Amino acid sequence: MADGKYDVIVIGSGPGGYVTAIRSAQLGLKTAIVEKQHLGGICLNWGCIPTKALLRSAEIYHYMQHAKDYGLSAENVSFDLGAVVKRSRGVSSQLNQGVGFLMKKNKIDVIWGSAKLKGKGQIEVAPTEGAPKGALGGGTYSAGHIIVATGARPRALPGLEPDKKLVWTYFEAMVPQELPKKLLVVGSGAIGIEFASFYNAMGSDVTVVEVLPQILPVEDHEISAFARKRLEKLGIKIHTEAKVTKLDKGADDVTATVELKGGKVEQMKVDRVISAVGVVGNVDGLGLEEIGVKIERGVIVADPFGRTSVEGVYAIGDVAGPPMLAHKAEHEGVICVEAIKGLHPHAMDKAKIPGCTYCNPQVASVGMTEKKAREAGLEIRVGRFPFIGNGKAIALGEPEGLAKTIFDAKTGQLIGAHLVGAEVTELIQGFVVAMNLETTEEELINTVFPHPTLSETMHESVLDAYGRVIHV
Structure with missing residues (x-):
């Protein structure tokens, strides 16, 4: 916008930032987003996405090395590290361009530079190198609502500081x-x-x-x-x-x-x-403390709707504290901007945010661990089912895994689910939906799971919690 005035300005274009900006534009708010380096932020360019591309290459390489386990033959299996890295960077580049397209589609102005808050409803942007030709850059911009979504960076411990070489x-x-x-x-x-x-x-x-x-x-x-x-x-x-x-x-x-x-x-x-x-929030150089925004333990203090201690200033995502996960940031941003619009969204329940680790084997979870549930004094029922009892897992050649469910013994409500094994990062959403619906064991036991699928391990773990497990 020529006059530099907006309804909403989002600082940072990571998953939390760009999703927030899109939802803001959908709600009819004049929106801009400030980014100093890469659209998509750390997650898309240097985190979630490119690491999954690397891990996929490693997974395929692992399978090729074990081809004989599947009745196949692969001789002299090797890899080109440069090509593996190039593929990972290419995936990031493609998605980076996709975020740029979404900004244009939703008529969101992208301001290139480093932002600093300057009094009520105002930011000052210092230009940075590498901005696209003709893009908005340095200058003063204003908005009734400024949302900080600057993410986090790697933590450095004394004596273990990274030097980028060794x-x-x-x-x-x-x-x-x-x-x-x-x-x-x-x-x-x-x-x-x-x-x-x-x-x-x-x-x-x-x-x-x-x-x-x-x-x-x-x-x-x-x-x-x-x-x-x-x-x-x-x-x-x-x-x-x-x-x-x-x-x-x-x-x-x-x-x-x-x-x-x-x-x-x-x-x-x-x-x-x-x-x-670990990581620490990117709170430095934003002018937050100068205008009175409260910061504790390296992150911005915000309420369940992203509101900080200063009216008109909000914080979402990693910079607003744990869990520092992209999907948490996205949902948090949507809640924040919908509250700004007056839509009265539900506050986020952080106890129902899933976590995923894409190692071999994969790990995924949601809700309380068994230890946390017992420490909270809850009477619980715990179910377990090993992947070795699942036909699909055996057919895949991935029989090492475990599904574990935790229920409130008094109400039957599912309060935790924990998985390790093949593709569990894709399975966990079933339990996430169940928990958000306040599902009890009765609904899960009476749900028909397709066969043969890995998801049957989820069903069997529920059955096990109530003494009805079939396949072990």
Whole structure:
């Protein structure tokens, strides 16, 4: 817009930002979005999407190496790392262009640069390099509603700071020029375990160090233990209740000092280190504290509708706190802008946001873990069903997995579901829908699941919780 005045300005074009902008435009609000580098943000360009492309290449390579397990023959199987990376970047590029198309389709102005809040309803944008020819850039813009969706960046621990050469964040890990023979991954959350899985599949000798007692710390302990056993079977070395205390860098290698469980100290020489110790919100340089926006523990404090401590300023996505997931950011943004429009949307229930990890085997969950449910003093019923009892899993050659469901024993309400195994990231939505409908065991038991499918493991886990399991 020529006058620089809008109803809504969104700062950041990641999944949360661009979805929020589209919904805003759909609601008839004059909308602009500010981006300093890539449409689609970290998730599309350097996170969720390109990592899945890498993992898909690793998965296909793994299958080719085990072709004989399926009665097939594949001789001298190899890979071109440059081509694998190029494919991943191509996927991101395609989707980046798709976001640009959506902005044009919805008549959303894209302002290229770095934004800073300047008083009530006003932002100042400093131009950045690489803006498309003729695009809006530096200047002052105003809006009645400013939504901060600036996402997060990798956390750096003292002494373990990434240098982009020997110590990587996910940025460098996504575009390796050569495969490290030995790799140390610090941190076993979703990012750490996914990269450990990728590099292991491609042939690296991978070690994971986690300070907490289990890998994938937010997952149910039983599911985490199952995943760990499978990952170790594939050759990944895992140390829990351990920490990396020092990194000594050589010309082309790193010697890590690792304090293991029990106090034993071990020296580990590796080619590269991936630091995957979490992320922190991008709150710096936005002028937030100057105008009174409250920040705690590195993220913006916002209510269930994205409203901050300053009227007219909102925050959604990673910058507004955990869970730091793209789908949470998207839904949070829609709620925020619908509330601005006065549509009275339902506040987000963070207990019903699914989490997915795309390692081998995949892990997916929603709701309370068994430990959390017991700590909350709930009387529960727990059901389990192993993939080895499922015909489709056996036919796929993927019989190692587990479906676990948790019910409130008094009401029968499903309060948690946890899966590990083939394609569980696609299965979990069934339980997410069930939980949002406040489903009880009766509805799930009486639901007819198609055969033969992996989804039958979900049904059987429900049956098991109530003593009616069939196939074990």
